[in-house]
Amino acid sequence: PTLILWGKQDPHISYEMAQLSEAVCENGQLITFEEASHWVHQDEPDRFNKL
Structure with a gap:
């Protein structure tokens, strides 16, 4: 299994690329983390840690 965590505010990786992955x-x-950038674990640490 692979869990992909993607930040909606990521300026480098598009949602389409995350879907392809x-x-x-x-x-x-x-x-998807609505308020996170490329650094999901820093931008939304509480939600990240629950996973």
Whole structure:
């Protein structure tokens, strides 16, 4: 299994790219962080740590 955590405010990786990454994983799951940038763990640490 692969868990992909993507920040909606990421200036480097588009949502489409995150979706493509999920698609190539046999058992992938994409979780979007609305207020996070590329540094999801720093921008939304409470939610990140619950995962």
